[in-house]
Amino acid sequence: MKRSMLFVVMSIMAIAVIVLAGCKRRDQGASAKLQVVTTLFPLYDFARTIAGDQAEVTMLLPPGMEPHGFEPKPNDIIRISQAGLFIYTNRYMEPWAETILKGIDRQRLKVVDAGQGVRYVKASAEEGLEDGHGSHDAEGNAGGMDPHIWLDFANAGVMVNNILAGFVASDPAHAPMYRANATTLLARLADLDQRYREGLSSCGTRIFLHGGHYTFGYLARRYGLEYHSLSGISSESEPSAARMAAMVREIRSSGVRYLFAEELLSPRLTETLANEAGVSVLKLYGAHNLGKDDFERGVGFIDLMERNLKNLQKGLACRSK
């Protein structure tokens, strides 16, 4: 009796395994298109634009999540192992990307380090502050290099070219279309850069204060803004009471009317600072990721940067042309 039960159970399991294996195979057969897995939102958006309808691009990070807290699901690993192209930003931003790749057969998978060839800049939250102790630099990851390279649109262009090279190498048959899409995207980025340059050329103040973690260094450097953030690059660090007070004094003495906060993150600390100094809060997208609603609406990187430009112009009292 017991034996026969065991036999039945075993057969059911065997059948299930065969059926499931069959499904998997059919799955692979159907999607002859190039499968592309990206980590963060800018890469996803660039890759999606370059791909057109010739490749399927997915983003690993669930919408809304801060990249630090990401943990891959079994399906993510399967998706990467079946993909032809894996694109990540750099080892400062997604240290977990290299960990995931360790366990995956790299023979068929082409890996693109989108940040290759970009000039990285050190992040320093407290530069130029009267009583900045400067110790925060050391606690950022990997020597305090700022990983938010896409916020300099020239770097974004470098990233687009790196991604394009990955596409061309993985799927040479569609190379002309990928090149054409990338050219259009590069033109749009150049146009965005131009609009930022003009939009931020004559402003009431050039002091750009951010009540959060160091994020917008590249953007500020490109357009000649003086950027200071409440805390350093590491998203785990917390500001001290002294740092909070120093920031309040800086807001007051600089005479700015707006303090910036980052979208998706809780604005608690920023609001406390703003209330203390009597200024208002405006939000900017760091664009590592975007909210679920925006994601479903298909909002793109350039859209987010246009929203940023509007808020920057308002916050820095710029005259629009």
Next chain:
Amino acid sequence: MNLIEILSYSFIQRALLAGILIAVLCSVLGVFLVLRRLSLIGDGLAHVTFGSTAIALAFKLYSAASLLVSLPVVLLASLGILKLTEKARLSGDAAIGIVSAVGISAGIMLASVGGGYNVDLLSYLFGNILSISPEEVLVAAGLFCVVMVLLGLFFNDLLAITFNEELARVSGVRTKRINAVLVMLTALSVVLAMKLVGIMLISSLLILPAVSALQLARSFKTCIMLAALQGVCSVITGIFVSFLTNLPTSATIVFINLLFFGVSCAVRRLLIPRSAIPSR
């Protein structure tokens, strides 16, 4: 920088005010919890709050509105911990461990199944003692009053079950109800105070002042007083030390509590003769 200047910042005033209220609250609750071997209940319920916040965000309830989901869920979880210790005869740490693991897994699972949110979950979960709003000071004050009044009302019964639950039951104390009151007050405090000052501070204020006071106190009431005193002193010195040394405030307060604990142990060994310490 002088004292007056530090105190001129309103966020420091609010940190001191709310911090002191929460410190007293946690330290006093902590004495009961540590003696009932439920020291880690703060951490455990924080993990459940993480899970329940994931549910709240899925329904697009942010910050204050997320309490509509968090409060009932965490109150139920605290009763669950109690039930596990009573019905399944588990020790407090095992029961807290189960509820805590389930809470955090539920959060991670919901975050993945839901396909993401419009905001970053973790950043909305924890407050920071430096970013307390004026309304939140009122929340802290209300919480303080509720917990203190209820602890006062049930004080004798709580005392009885803390030292000998069997004896208390025999002498007519409704032990189950009193236990439920204790864990539910803890749950209420953890959920609300975590949004204000963050879980690290809550968890340490539930344990360290209590264990330090237990080193020195000879009566239960002295113990509660000493614990509350340490909690308050640690918050005040922590805020000022953080100001002067440029260190993160909550972490500084935890280390000052550790220092107090070390001093209490030393004092106990040096000054109090062994025979005078009640055996626990």
